[in-house]
Amino acid sequence: IRELTADSDSKLTLELGGKSPFIVFEDADLDAAVEGVVDAIWLNQGEVCCAGSRLLLQESIAEKMVGKLKQRMQRLRVGNPLDKAIDIGSLVSKIQLERVERLTAEGVKTGATLWQPEITLPDKGCFFAPTLVIDVDPSSILAQEEIFGPLVATMTFRTPSEALELANNTMYGLAASIWSENINQALYLAPSLQAGVVWVNCTNQFDAACGFGGYRESGYGREGGREGLLEYMKPKITAITDKKLNRPDIQSLSRTTTLEGSEIHRTAKFFIGGKQARPDGGTVRPVWNKDSSLAGTVGKGNRKDLRNAVEAAQKASSWSKSSGHLRAQILFYFAENLSLRRQELETRLQQLLGCESNEAKREVDSSIQRCFHYAALADKFEGALHQPPQGMLVPVLNEPLGVIGLISPDENPLLSFLSMLLPSLAVGNRSIVISSYSYPLIANDLIQVMETSDIPAGVVNLISGNPTEMIETLAAHEGLDGIWVFGSQGEVSQAKRLSTGNLKRVWSSEGQVVDWYSSAAQGREWLQQASQSKNIWIPFGE
Numbered sequence: 001i002r003e004l005t006a007d008s009d010s011k012l013t014l015e016l017g018g019k020s021p022f023i024v025f026e027d028a029d030l031d032a033a034v035e036g037v038v039d040a041i042w043l044n045q046g047e048v049c050c051a052g053s054r055l056l057l058q059e060s061i062a063e064k065m066v067g068k069l070k071q072r073m074q075r076l077r078v079g080n081p082l083d084k085a086i087d088i089g090s091l092v093s094k095i096q097l098e099r100v101e102r103l104t105a106e107g108v109k110t111g112a113t114l115w116q117p118e119i120t121l122p123d124k125g126c127f128f129a130p131t132l133v134i135d136v137d138p139s140s141i142l143a144q145e146e147i148f149g150p151l152v153a154t155m156t157f158r159t160p161s162e163a164l165e166l167a168n169n170t171m172y173g174l175a176a177s178i179w180s181e182n183i184n185q186a187l188y189l190a191p192s193l194q195a196g197v198v199w200v201n202c203t204n205q206f207d208a209a210c211g212f213g214g215y216r217e218s219g220y221g222r223e224g225g226r227e228g229l230l231e232y233m234k235p236k237i238t239a240i241t242d243k244k245l246n247r248p249d250i251q252s253l254s255r256t257t258t259l260e261g262s263e264i265h266r267t268a269k270f271f272i273g274g275k276q277a278r279p280d281g282g283t284v285r286p287v288w289n290k291d292s293s294l295a296g297t298v299g300k301g302n303r304k305d306l307r308n309a310v311e312a313a314q315k316a317s318s319w320s321k322s323s324g325h326l327r328a329q330i331l332f333y334f335a336e337n338l339s340l341r342r343q344e345l346e347t348r349l350q351q352l353l354g355c356e357s358n359e360a361k362r363e364v365d366s367s368i369q370r371c372f373h374y375a376a377l378a379d380k381f382e383g384a385l386h387q388p389p390q391g392m393l394v395p396v397l398n399e400p401l402g403v404i405g406l407i408s409p410d411e412n413p414l415l416s417f418l419s420m421l422l423p424s425l426a427v428g429n430r431s432i433v434i435s436s437y438s439y440p441l442i443a444n445d446l447i448q449v450m451e452t453s454d455i456p457a458g459v460v461n462l463i464s465g466n467p468t469e470m471i472e473t474l475a476a477h478e479g480l481d482g483i484w485v486f487g488s489q490g491e492v493s494q495a496k497r498l499s500t501g502n503l504k505r506v507w508s509s510e511g512q513v514v515d516w517y518s519s520a521a522q523g524r525e526w527l528q529q530a531s532q533s534k535n536i537w538i539p540f541g542e
Contacts, residue, residue, distance in 0.1 A: 002503070006496035007489075009510040013221025013231050014503065015049065015213055017146040018174030020195070021167035022052035022203070025160075026060045028179040032201070034068045037152065038087075040177060040203040042076065042130055045088050046150040047096075049218075050175035052203060054143060055154040056166055062156045069132060073117040076130050080122075088150055090125035097126040100149035107133060107142035112153070138169055146172065160189055168194045171502070173215030177203045183538075190536045191397060196222070199537045207388035210535050211396065220505045220532070225386065225396070227533045235525045236518075268298045268444040270305060270464070273312030274457025276447060280304040287441055290354025298440045301465030303473050306432065309461035310479040313403045313430035316458030320400045320428040324379030327426060331378055334453040335371030341449060342368070345414060345442075352413075352439045366517055367415045373522055374422040381427060381527045391541050397534045400428035401505065402481035404530065405474040407467055407495075409486045412516040413439040417446075419516055420484055423526035425459065429482075432461050432474065440464040471495050478502040484529075486514060505529075 005012055022040050024033045040052030057065050081089025091097045108114050113134040121127040128149055136142050136153040143153050157163040167176060176195040178186045183200070190198040196214045199205055206212060211225035222228045268287075269276040279299030287295045299305075319327075338345075342364055349360040383396035406420045413436040424431045435443035443462055450460055463470070471491055475483055475498035482505040485495045489511030496506050507529045514521060 002500045003497050006493045011231060011234070013213070013223075014219035015221070015223060016174075016217065016219040016503075017049050017148070018051070018172040018214060018218045019054055019144065019146055019170045020050050020052045020172075020175040020177065021054045021056050021193075022152075022177045023056045023163050023167060023179065023189070024058065024061070024065060025163075025178075025180040025182070025185065026058045027181045027185075028061075029181065029201075030061065030065055030068055033065065033179045034072050036177065036179060036201075036203050037069060038072060038076070041152040042088055042150050043204060045081075045091055045128075047092060047148050048204075050197070050204065051148075052175075052177050053147060053152055054167075054170075055152050056163055057154060057156050058163070059156045059158050062154070066132070066134065066154065070115065070117070073130050073132065074119075076117065076119065078119055078121055078127060078129065088130055090122075090127050091149060092126070094126050096148065097128055100128050100147055100151065103141055103145060103147050104131065104133075104151060107136065107140050107153070110137060110140050112136045112140060112142060138166055144170055160185060164189060164192050168192075171217045174218035175199070175214075187536075187538075191399070191534070195534070196532070197535050197537070200539070202392075202537060202539050205388075205390060205392065205537045207386070207390070207394075209388055210386045210394050210537075211533050212535070213533075215532060217503050219503060222533060225533075225535070226384070227396075227528075230528060236520045266296060268296055268441055268464075269447075270299055270301065270309075271444075271447045271450070271460065271462040272305070272309050273315070273461065274451075277305075277308070280308070287352075287439070289351045291351075295352060296441055298435075298444065298464045301434070301463040301470060305463050305465075306470065306473050306477065309432045309463055310403060310477055312458040312461055313432060314458075314479060316430050316456055319430055319456055319459045320402065322428065324381070327428065328375050328378035330454050331371060331375035331422065331426065334449065334455065335368060335375055337449050337453050338371055338446070339368050341445070345445060348442060348445055349414060352441065362517075363412055363415050367418050370415065370418055370422060370522055374426040377524075377527065378426040381524070381531070383533065386535070391539060393538045393540060395536050395538070397536065398427065398527075398531045399534055400531055402429065403479060404429045404431050405477075405480050405483040406431055406433045407471060407474075407483070407485045407487055407491065408434060408436045408443065409514070410436045410438045411513065413442040415516045416486065416514070417443050419521050419526075420486065421460065423522075424484075424530045425455075427527055427531045429530055430459050430461075432463065432480070434467060434470045434474070435462060435464045437464075437467055467491060468494070472498060475499045475504070475506075476501055480504050482507070482530075484508065487511075 116129045131151040173194040175197040211222035211227040213222040284297040346360040386394035475495040485508045492508040
């Protein structure tokens, strides 16, 4: 679907499969947890995207929990799914039945122990007995692949941190369920789970007022809640004109000139992992001023430069866990330091763009204002608290996507660069920024400002290069969680097509010119595009 709609400006949300963990701690109500497992995995024969198909048990209660679960499974009734007295019906097709049988056999071959209750299955129909698989290795196909059948795989853990590692050890992230009488422990674990929905001491709870959707390869976008409505809205970030964006012909940027002996040109390096780095390929290209004089040279980025940048960004994960207040203070400091370079930036814009001094001043002033805008919002972009009618409280957390690739346009090179980078930083993302192809020195001038503004190493990584080549690598890189492309329609379509490897979110202006000075080029819409919501269901009362 993503590939087929790549050339369209249609919005797309995907609610896909999952391998949801069902985590039971030693202080949990085991009898209630057993009923929770029955509801989580055997609802609709396990053919549910959010089925709790991975049962994670704390070692001290694992044997007892498995014993109780086996007793409960003996009482499950398998038969005609239209009979209200039946617990488990048939699978949807023979092909699905064969797939479940094949995956189960492969899991048993790798050392897992299979247990099924003594239940007589109907002679006709695609029936598969409710199945418990014990001693499953975390790398087993039964723990990694979505089986979409009445099979639950059990694993054990000792500490909450170990449970967290096991729970997040899949490519999916749709839902999770935590069972513990210690609410502090449950709420400590919930924000760290890579899942769009977390149920505490319950499972399969839904309400139209609460968003539902996944992380990672479980899709993107939300159904229900305010966040679900936002998927049907389009921001007014484009200019009034219908003019399409087109990159200048790269060959047309080549010129010839000679340097006077007295001129000194500063080396413009990349910024990766908090350090300035030369391009891996060792090649550079010239950048020209509007009057055809040489402004300087910048490196030509390649695959390895991008790989290094992604690795550096992944190591800076502490930024995503930092408080909004800390991020706000750092962005305020960045804005203050940027204002000290006002004259230098205005001069650079006049030389590169050939614009008048008042135009350069307007862009620099708007850029500084945008820094203060997102610094002020960083600790105020909070979630919500839903109150569905089931006796639940559902707090909504706005969490960063993770690592985002940003493709800068040539229009308003300073303002557009910061308008994309700042909302990403404000919500806690780490960024790989591809600077404007025609005016990359604008972004390079900000490296020293970043180095002196307490921005942690790896949070911002800056590379210059051919945008078409950079997009091809970035959009296909599975270390990225999202990519923003405010370039030509061809670049946008390319990013959408290549993003399907790990279903990274793509945001763009669909090739339209953006009015970077407008109020629509900043604000909550940009923060929402840089974040994802998590709904945590917490029951209360007896």
